[in-house]
Amino acid sequence: MRIGHGYDVHALAPERALILGGVQIEYEQGLAGHSDADVLTHAVMDSLLGAAALGDIGTHFPDTDDRYRGASSLALLRQVAKLLTEAGYEVQNIDCTLIAQAPKVAPYIPAMRQNIARCLGIAVDRVGVKATTEERLGFTGRGEGMSAHSVCLLNERSPGQRGEVTPCSRS
Ligand SMILES: Nc1ccn([C@@H]2O[C@H](COP(=O)(O)O)[C@@H](O)[C@H]2O)c(=O)n1
Numbered sequence: 628m629r630i631g632h633g634y635d636v637h638a639l640a641p642e643r644a645l646i647l648g649g650v651q652i653e654y655e656q657g658l659a660g661h662s663d664a665d666v667l668t669h670a671v672m673d674s675l676l677g678a679a680a681l682g683d684i685g686t687h688f689p690d691t692d693d694r695y696r697g698a699s700s701l702a703l704l705r706q707v708a709k710l711l712t713e714a715g716y717e718v719q720n721i722d723c724t725l726i727a728q729a730p731k732v733a734p735y736i737p738a739m740r741q742n743i744a745r746c747l748g749i750a751v752d753r754v755g756v757k758a759t760t761e762e763r764l765g766f767t768g769r770g771e772g773m774s775a776h777s778v779c780l781l782n783e784r785s786p787g788q789r790g791e792v793t794p795c796s797r798s
């Protein structure tokens with residue numbers, strides 16, 4: 628079993644859509660970024676890539692590459708799922724936390740969990756999504772941006788399934 632951690636931050640800006648866990652939420656501002664800036668999904672992807680020691684989202688989806696301009700982070704998450712499968716891992720569970728002073732996202736959490744689980748091909752009860760404010764403190768508390776943390780566990784499939792060389796004894 629392998630543990631992973633991911634963390635991401637995006638600034639709030641006018642005239643941007645607010646997309647969190649693949650859910651578009653009505654709000655006066657959205658998150659700025661090269662992609663759709665879905666900070667929660669970015670933290671989830673980094674936790675998965677980290678657990679597999681496969682780098683991070685910037686390695687796989689550089690913000691200098693026009694293919695990722697305005698990209699759906701859920702589409703990127705599906706690509707991460709493929710990388711994990713190819714490397715011989717399956718997701719045991721994910722637990723992530725969005726840090727945002729506003730808006731209240733609790734009503735959207737079931738849809739976020741469904742989106743993340745669907746992209747990874749796992750049951751929704753393997754995906755935890757939570758939200759908290761930072762009590763008006765710091766950059767999230769002042770409404771300048773949002774951040775997210777994620778942890779995950781990956782199961783390693785058996786060596787035979789991963790295409791690894793298995794030690795053999797010589798007589
Ligand atoms: N953007 C947010 C932040 C929080 N919530 C929910 O409110 C609860 C209380 O938050 P505190 O920061 O005051 O502890 C929290 O447990 C979440 O359920 C939210 O929906 N959206």
Ligand SMILES: C[C@@]1(CO)OP(=O)(O)OP(=O)(O)OC[C@H]1O
Pocket residue numbers: 635636659660661662663664665669684685686688689690691695696698
């Ligand atoms: C997701 C990517 C895609 O180009 O762009 P951004 O939306 O800027 O997000 P960031 O968290 O800075 O990660 C870098 C990129 O991988």
